[in-house]
Each structure stands twice: as C-alpha cells, then as structure tokens.
Amino acid sequence: MSQSDSSQYTWAGRFSEPTSELVKRYTASVNFDRRLWRQDIRASLAHASMLARQGIISAGDLADIERGMAQVASEIEAGSFVWSIDLEDVHLNIEKRLTALIGDAGKRLHTGRSRNDQVATDIRLYLRDSIDDISILLEEFQTRLLELAEREAATPLPGFTHLQVAQPVTLGHHLLAYFEMARRDAERFADCRRRTNRLPLGAAALAGTTYPIDRRLVADLLGFDGVCENSLDAVSDRDFAIEFCAASALLMMHLSRFSEELVLWMNPCFGFIRLADRFCTGSSIMPQKKNPDVPELARGKSGRVYGHLTALLTLMKGQPLAYNKDNQEDKEPLFDTIDTVTDTLRIFVEMIPGITPHPENMRNALRQGFATATDLADYLTRKGLPFRDAHAAVGLAVRRAEQLGVDLAQLSLAELRQFSSLIDQDVFAVLTVEGSLAARKHLGGTAPEQVMAAIGRARRA
Numbered sequence: 001m002s003q004s005d006s007s008q009y010t011w012a013g014r015f016s017e018p019t020s021e022l023v024k025r026y027t028a029s030v031n032f033d034r035r036l037w038r039q040d041i042r043a044s045l046a047h048a049s050m051l052a053r054q055g056i057i058s059a060g061d062l063a064d065i066e067r068g069m070a071q072v073a074s075e076i077e078a079g080s081f082v083w084s085i086d087l088e089d090v091h092l093n094i095e096k097r098l099t100a101l102i103g104d105a106g107k108r109l110h111t112g113r114s115r116n117d118q119v120a121t122d123i124r125l126y127l128r129d130s131i132d133d134i135s136i137l138l139e140e141f142q143t144r145l146l147e148l149a150e151r152e153a154a155t156p157l158p159g160f161t162h163l164q165v166a167q168p169v170t171l172g173h174h175l176l177a178y179f180e181m182a183r184r185d186a187e188r189f190a191d192c193r194r195r196t197n198r199l200p201l202g203a204a205a206l207a208g209t210t211y212p213i214d215r216r217l218v219a220d221l222l223g224f225d226g227v228c229e230n231s232l233d234a235v236s237d238r239d240f241a242i243e244f245c246a247a248s249a250l251l252m253m254h255l256s257r258f259s260e261e262l263v264l265w266m267n268p269c270f271g272f273i274r275l276a277d278r279f280c281t282g283s284s285i286m287p288q289k290k291n292p293d294v295p296e297l298a299r300g301k302s303g304r305v306y307g308h309l310t311a312l313l314t315l316m317k318g319q320p321l322a323y324n325k326d327n328q329e330d331k332e333p334l335f336d337t338i339d340t341v342t343d344t345l346r347i348f349v350e351m352i353p354g355i356t357p358h359p360e361n362m363r364n365a366l367r368q369g370f371a372t373a374t375d376l377a378d379y380l381t382r383k384g385l386p387f388r389d390a391h392a393a394v395g396l397a398v399r400r401a402e403q404l405g406v407d408l409a410q411l412s413l414a415e416l417r418q419f420s421s422l423i424d425q426d427v428f429a430v431l432t433v434e435g436s437l438a439a440r441k442h443l444g445g446t447a448p449e450q451v452m453a454a455i456g457r458a459r460r461a
C-alpha cells in the first residue's frame with residue numbers, strides 16, 4: 001500500500017490493501033455531509049476546549065487547534081477547501097486539513113472521541129438550528145394568515161362538506177383553521193427540539209472513553225440542554241430526526257390541503273380568488289392558460305417528505321445496538337426534509353399576500369347551495385318544532401326552491417308557510433348569509449366578531 005494513498009490515512013495500520021475505488025464511492029458521504037462543516041468545527045472546538053481544561057491536551061495544542069480550525073473555516077467559506085472522497089466524510093476531510101496545517105495538535109483532536117458521537121453531535125446541532133429557522137418561518141406564515149384573516153373577517157365564503165355547499169363561513173374563519181394547524185405544527189417542532197438538543201459527545205465509539213472528560217462542559221459550550229445519558233443510545237438512535245420528519249410530514253400535509261384549496265379556488269368554475277401572476281406559470285401550448293404551479297408543487301412535495309419519514313423509520317428498524325453504517329443514510333432524507341419544509345414555508349409567506357379574494361363569486365356560490373337551510377331548521381326549532389321535523393320541513397322547502405330555481409330567501413312568505421305555519425316575516429333575517437354568520441357567535445364560531453376575537457387571542461399568544 002502506498003503511503004500517499006490518503007484513503008488509508010485513518011486506518012491504514014490494520015489493512016493489507018487499499019479500499020477499492022468502487023467501495024470508496026459507495027461509502028463516501030462527503031458530497032452530502034459537507035453541509036455539516038460549521039457544526040463539525042464548532043463541536044470540535046468545544047471538544048478541544050474541554051480536553052485542554054481537563055489537562056488531556058495542552059493549552060498550546062488547543063491554541064493550535066483553534067488557529068487551524070479558523071483557517072479551515074475560512075478556506076471552506078472561500079470555496080478553496082479541497083474536499084476529497086478519499087477521506088470519506090466531512091469529519092475526516094476537516095481533520096486531515098487541520099493536521100496538514102498544524103501538525104501533531106491536529107492528530108490529538110480525536111482523543112476521547114469517535115466519528116460515531118461526532119456525527120451524532122453534528123446532526124443534532126444542525127437540526128436544532130434548522131428547527132429554529134423553521135419556527136421563525138412558521139411564525140411568519142401564521143402572521144400572514146392573521147393579516148389576511150383580519151381583512152376578510154366578515155367576507156362570506158361557502159363552507160363545504162363533501163365539497164358541496166354546506167353553510168356560510170367567513171373567509172377569515174376559514175384561514176384561521178390553517179392558523180390553528182400551524183400552531184400545532186409549531187408546538188410539535190418545539191417539542192422535537194427539546195429531545196434533539198442533547199449532547200452525544202463523550203459516548204465515543206459506543207462505550208464511553210477512558211479519559212477524564214467533562215461532558216457537561218461540552219454540552220454548555222454547545223448550548224445543549226443536557227447530555228444523552230446512555231453512550232450506546234447516544235451514538236445509535238436517530239429518533240429525533242424521525243420525529244422531525246414526522247412533524248414535517250404533518251406540516252406538509254396541512255400546507256398541501258391549503259394548496260389544494262388555492263388550486264380549486266383559482267379555477268374559474270369557483271373563481272373565489274386570484275393568485276398574483278408571479279406565483280403562476282403559463283402553458284407552452286395553450287396560450288390562454290394560467291396555472292397554479294406553485295401550490296400544486298407544494299402539494300406534490302408533501303410526497304417526498306412522507307417518503308423521507310418512511311425511509312428513516314425503515315433505516316432504523318433492524319439495527320442492533322450501537323452505531324451501524326446504515327446511519328450514514330440518515331442525512332439525505334433529513335436534509336431534503338429540512339430544505340423542502342423551509343422552501344415551502346418561504347413560498348407560503350410570500351404567496352399569501354398575493355391572494356386576492358373575489359367576494360362576489362363566493363356569495364354567488366353560496367346562493368346556489370341553500371347554505372342557510374340549517375338556519376331555517378334552527379329557526380323552526382326555536383319556535384318549538386322538534387329538530388327532526390324541522391329538518392324534514394326545510395328539506396321540502398329546499399326541493400321547492402330548487403324547482404323554481406331560486407334561493408330559500410327568494411321564496412315568498414306564503415310559499416314558505418306551506419312548509420310550516422310557524423314561519424313568520426322574521427324568517428328573512430335568518431335566511432340571509434349575514435344572519436347565518438352572525439348567529440354563530442360562540443367561542444370558535446364563524447361570526448365575524450368571533451373571528452376578530454380569535455385573531456386578537458392569536459396575536460397575544
């Protein structure tokens with residue numbers, strides 16, 4: 001084996017021939033894990049500080065490591081750092097360069113540490129930062145929803161069940177439904193962050209280390225809330241990443257539902273909204289087309305996030321303790337989930353202000369669907385008719401209105417009284433969309449005053 005074969009740099013001693021080129025390519029992760037470089041350097045510096053504090057390396061070694069790492073960081077930042085698949089992953093690439101720069105102190109950095117606890121630490125740091133970014137974006141998304149909901153707090157929209165007109169709601173109320181989903185999403189990410197933010201370093205390869213390390217010091221230096229209590233668990237489980245993917249899958253499911261509604265609402269058959277042109281694309285063949293590609297793509301991207309969740313669950317399920325190389329496969333699904341969720345939230349934050357409602361079309365749709373039929377039944381019930389009888393009477397009235405091609409409110413009093421003599425002139429207030437909305441004035445209801453109250457509570461929270 002040639003001395004210059006850098007792939008043998010780390011473990012050459014025990015090997016009688018170099019790794020095959022195919023195996024090198026197959027096992028290398030540097031092309032995708034190099035995005036962990038900042039975390040890798042940060043964790044190494046904390047580890048080195050602790051080693052020096054504990055007298056495991058000298059103060060001079062620590063100073064060299066700090067100087068060398070600053071140089072490595074600036075090379076990576078500048079794009080002049082040479083990444084090599086011969087050095088497998090981000091950890092060995094950085095360590096090799098550090099050693100080239102500072103000599104023996106670089107070789108002492110890995111004292112009391114393994115790539116197993118190193119990579120677990122890097123991923124947790126990276127994910128923690130990503131969760132923080134996502135939490136900020138989620139908050140912006142919620143703010144945009146509240147702004148639009150406030151403007152449309154009293155705008156009537158047909159509420160659907162089975163995608164058929166059911167009862168009037170306000171557009172503001174409808175948007176607040178997505179606000180609530182996002183609120184739970186934010187809670188899930190915050191919860192996942194708590195379990196992510198624990199330090200694996202110190203577990204070394206699997207069993208801990210023989211050096212007098214201080215794990216709590218390293219945890220403090222890196223802003224972890226505590227240490228992973230069991231060394232075997234610390235290096236092997238990736239449940240925090242799976243939790244993150246599960247929270248992401250739920251978030252994407254919510255964004256996908258919202259996307260689906262935007263697509264429907266943009267269709268001229270609905271015509272409920274216009275979406276700003278900057279979020280639409282045309283067709284290469286049909287000159288008249290304006291397509292909602294952006295919400296469609298957001299809907300589609302939920303698929304890959306669900307896939308990543310399944311990939312990580314499957315990745316873990318058959319692994320004996322402790323670390324196995326399988327775990328290297330955690331990164332691409334995790335990174336792609338982070339990227340997809342981040343980009344999709346950014347899109348929504350930009351897109352929501354580009355939504356222009358068309359209230360007249362929403363109202364027309366309401367007129368065609370007998371949306372206040374339940375209000376008429378409730379009216380009769382208030383006058384003493386049992387609800388089931390009221391339901392039946394209104395059913396007949398709807399049938400009659402349908403025959404005549406009119407809305408319930410367009411039937412004359414005489415006509416309405418054929419279905420129940422309890423009906424009086426005051427029925428017409430009940431049959432209006434505004435009356436229907438205003439009547440649902442309890443906590444969580446669609447009445448404009450309740451929508452405004454909900455927005456107020458949301459802002460305070």
Ligand code: ARG
Nearest residue numbers: 029089115116119325327328
């Ligand atoms: N690149 C590896 C990973 O992502 C780092 C840990 C490698 N450990 C080992 N014993 N081969 O998991």
